[in-house]
Amino acid sequence: MKIVKTVSEIREIIKEWRKAGYSIGLVPTMGYLHAGHGSLIKQSVKNNDKTVVSVFVNPTQFGPNEDLEKYPRDIKRDSELVQSLGGDIIFNPEPEEMYKKNNATTVKVEVLSQKLCGVTRPIHFAGVCQVVSKLFNIVTPDNAYFGLKDFQQYVIINKMVEDLNFPVKINPCAIVREESGLALSSRNVYLTDEERKSALSLNQSLRYAKSLISSGEKRASFIIDEITKIINNVPYSKIDYVKIVDIDTLDDIDTVENRYAVLLAVYIGKTRLIDNFAELS
Numbered sequence: 001m002k003i004v005k006t007v008s009e010i011r012e013i014i015k016e017w018r019k020a021g022y023s024i025g026l027v028p029t030m031g032y033l034h035a036g037h038g039s040l041i042k043q044s045v046k047n048n049d050k051t052v053v054s055v056f057v058n059p060t061q062f063g064p065n066e067d068l069e070k071y072p073r074d075i076k077r078d079s080e081l082v083q084s085l086g087g088d089i090i091f092n093p094e095p096e097e098m099y100k101k102n103n104a105t106t107v108k109v110e111v112l113s114q115k116l117c118g119v120t121r122p123i124h125f126a127g128v129c130q131v132v133s134k135l136f137n138i139v140t141p142d143n144a145y146f147g148l149k150d151f152q153q154y155v156i157i158n159k160m161v162e163d164l165n166f167p168v169k170i171n172p173c174a175i176v177r178e179e180s181g182l183a184l185s186s187r188n189v190y191l192t193d194e195e196r197k198s199a200l201s202l203n204q205s206l207r208y209a210k211s212l213i214s215s216g217e218k219r220a221s222f223i224i225d226e227i228t229k230i231i232n233n234v235p236y237s238k239i240d241y242v243k244i245v246d247i248d249t250l251d252d253i254d255t256v257e258n259r260y261a262v263l264l265a266v267y268i269g270k271t272r273l274i275d276n277f278a279e280l281s
Contacts, residue, residue: 022049026141061127
């Protein structure tokens with residue numbers, strides 16, 4: 001397993017892999033890897049001859065007063081995990097390598113990027129699309145792997161790939177949770193012990209919503225109210241949004257039937273967490 005820092009070096013390696021006829025998987029991450037990332041890496045290693053894991057805390061997706069500087073970083077820890085899972089390369093560029101001076105090009109998926117997380121983080125998805133499109137151009141993967149915890153991101157990346165004709169298959173991977181039910185996130189490290197207890201309300205509310213739907217409840221407004229009650233009943237919590245949406249358009253729906261997602265974003269203390277469940281069929 002090798003750590004590569006420059007675009008030119010990884011392109012040379014990819015060139016040799018292509019000559020050998022290898023298939024290539026890409027797992028884009030911001031590092032501080034956990035078992036959720038590990039599940040993506042395992043899928044890529046299983047399905048491709050070679051796997052590249054990008055570890056890059058992308059500055060263009062952080063707004064003012066967000067946690068760019070304090071976002072957790074540990075490349076040694078990351079490299080040990082990637083190697084243990086059979087990954088071949090970590091692409092770990094510096095910001096100056098990815099964004100030259102006077103960079104003037106952006107990539108934005110309109111409409112989808114302006115909903116849900118895009119309301120409170122208006123530049124976030126433009127930054128995500130910018131860096132992912134660059135990674136696709138640099139690594140030229142056959143397959144790329146994204147976790148469904150970031151459901152809006154998954155929908156937006158799919159749309160970008162469709163609109164810009166990237167020759168890459170987007171593979172969604174299930175949310176990985178702690179034994180407690182809390183969705184794995186690099187930002188969980190910010191939570192105090194008491195905040196962590198309150199954070200469990202996210203999954204608890206989603207599980208209750210799922211049980212309501214399974215028992216025949218179809219009123220989105222009622223389900224949202226029940227989720228809201230559970231989360232508001234714990235300390236340190238402040239809801240950003242609770243939504244039930246169409247999985248293609250991310251538009252609010254009134255009646256829960258097929259192809260929907262129940263999405264929420266909640267501040268626990270100062271830490272913003274997201275979680276969801278979706279019916280994709």
